[in-house]
Each structure stands twice: as structure tokens, then as C-alpha cells.
Amino acid sequence: MTSWRADSPFNDLPPLPPRREVETRPVLKLAIEARSSLAALNQAVSTMANPSVLINAIPLLEAQASSEVENIVTTSDDLFRHAQDASSTDPATREALRYRTALMEGFALVSQRGIVTTNTAREVCSIIKGRRMDLRTGLGTFIDDPVTRRAAYTPPEGRAVIDEKLGSWEKFVNADHELDPLTAMALAHYQFEAIHPFDDGNGRTGRILNVLMLVAAGLLSRPVLYLSRYIIGHKDEYYASLRAVTSDEAWTDWVEYVLEGVRQTSSSTLQKAARTHVLQSTVKQQIGRTIPNANIRLLDVLFEQPYCRIANVMDACAVSRPTATKWLKSLVQHGVLEEVHAGRELLFINTRFLELLTRDAEDGPATPPR
DSSP states (O other), X not given: OOOOOTTSOOTTOOOXXXXXXXXXXXXXHHHHHHHHHHHHHHHHHHTOSOTHHHHHHHHHHHHHHHHXXXXXXXXXXXXXXXXXXXXXXXXXXXXXXXXXXXXXXXXXXXXXHSSOOHHHHHHHHHHHHTXXXXXXXXXXXXXXXXXXXXXXXXXXXXXXXXXXXXXXXXXXXXXOOSSOHHHHHHHHHHHHHHHOOSSSOHHHHHHHHHHHHHHHTTSOSSSOOOXXXXXXXXXXXXXXXXXXXXXXXXXXXXXXXXXXHHHHHHHHHHHHHHHHHHHHHHHHHHHHHHOTTOOTHHHHHHHHOSEEOHHHHHHHHTOOHXXXXXXXXXXXXXXXXXXXXXTTEEEEEOHHHHHHHXXXXXXXXXXXXX
């Protein structure tokens, strides 16, 4: 076992893959289950008539949950309300919205290049923090115990050491090895957090890299894995499992934790997709009864922008402001939307969709509309 001290820089952090066997029979069994759930989610999103509905929404929920892991607390209401314009909101919400931007920009980069690199991590972290981030150069960085405030872990120190460790991480991430891609993602996530390459934003950057590694591996075609919600629900286990890898090389427990997170998250998000389809069908029927001459794009915009503005309908449906206003107010009168005032602006909220998105999908399968 590698010797380490919580209060001493872990410059001897060994490279991946681990020396001991990781893919035990229980790990492989769980990996198959997680892969199956993830594949079902990916297929469902790929075959949606309008995948933008989830592609817009899930990254916002992921942004909220991943920020909450770091005790940056905002609400899903604030995120959806300000998703189109973050200039007037509070700092925590702006930072969470930058996470969403970083996820989407990272997805674009990996889709173009097909690999996840050290530069990908730099770009992601820079967007999250709203300034150019480079590798740590200062001394004395450590992660403290929240109760005792003493060092619980001290990452590698020195620019040359960090650069070398991160270079090895990049080689592992893009290597043609025999490990299951989900196992490799779990190992790489530990290693990135152990290296702790930036002065701030490492946790959120690492959680975005998880999704990007699955995109690069061909397991996800869109960034719709809502993994941070699982971490929030099992936060103590998350940090304890990371520490146990460092102290005891408890790799299998850590990998099983991540695989179970992927399995549960994929299943939950798949249920959200199914419920979204059902709700879209219901709202489509309500629009048909309420506004028989409505543009077909009206349904899309109400789900793409759950906090809908009159201008959204004007742009999407190519109609005048009076027509867009009439349509939206008619849907309010028939209970399809809720109208709220935000300063001088009117917002029309798809409350049923927001409720669907923000509650955990644990109450059984979706049912078709009557």
C-alpha cells in the first residue's frame, strides 16, 4: 500500500490503472447493469421527437446539484427563470449557470475532437469560474475535515509534479485498455480529484469530465446524465469512498459506488423522459382545444423554455406580439400555464413540467394521457 499522510503533499500518487484487480465479478455485474440503464437512456433521448427538451433541462439540474455538492446553493426555480439571461440574478445562480455553459461547451469540444484532454479540463474549469484557470502553482493547498478543520488530504504539490500527474491522467483516459468505460471513468474521476490540479473548481470540473468521458467513449450522445443528484443524496459516502481509495486502495468499493450512481441516475432520467413524453401529449391536446390555429412550434417552446417569455413564442412561431400574448394568456386561463410578473416582464411557467423535472422519479412508470 502506498504510504501517505493527510497533511503531506501526495506527490507519490501512483498512476492508473491500479496495481490490484478492480473489475471483480461484482464490479463487472454492476457495470453490465449500469451500461444497460445508460444505453436505454441514450436510446430514449436519441429517439425523442424534440430532444432539446431534455438537453436544455438536464444540464440545468446537473448544474444545480453539482454546485450544491460544493455548498453553492441555488434553486432550480432561479436557474430556469434566469437560464436565458443571468445578468440580473444572484452570484450563486450565476455560478451554477456557468456550470451549465461549461458542460455544453465541453460537450461541443469532445464531440469535435473525440477525446478528453488536459486542455478540456482547463477550458471547463475556466468557464465555471468565469476567469482563466491554470494549474496550481501555490503551496499549502489541502482539503480539510469539515468538523476538525484539519487536513484530511493534501494533493500533489509543485507545477512540474501536477503537470506530470495530469499528463498521465490524460493518457489513461484516452488509452485503448480492456477496462469497461464506466470503470475507467470511475478510476479517472478519483485520480483527477486526487491531483486537484486547479486552485478552485476541481469538484465541478471533475463531474463534468465524467459526462464528457462517456460521450468520448460513445456511451452518451447528449450530456443528459444527472449524476450529481446521486452524489448529493450520498454525499458522505462519496467523500468517504474517495478517502478510502487514498488511505487503503479501496478501489472496488469506489467503483461500485460510481457504477450504482450511473445505474440509478440513468433509470431515473429515463423515467423523466417517459413522463415528459406523456405530458407533451397532454399539453398538445390542450393546445389543440384551446388554440386551434396555433403554430406547431408552440408546444416545443413551452418545454424548451419552461419559463417562457412572449418573445420566445414570437421568435419560435414567427407571430406578432399580440398573437403570442393572446396564445399564452389563453393557456393560462385554461390552467396549462401559470403567469407571473418579473419586473416589467411577464413569464409564463410550465409548472407541471418543472415539477416533473425537479422531483425524483421514484413513483412508478409514466401513464398515457386519457
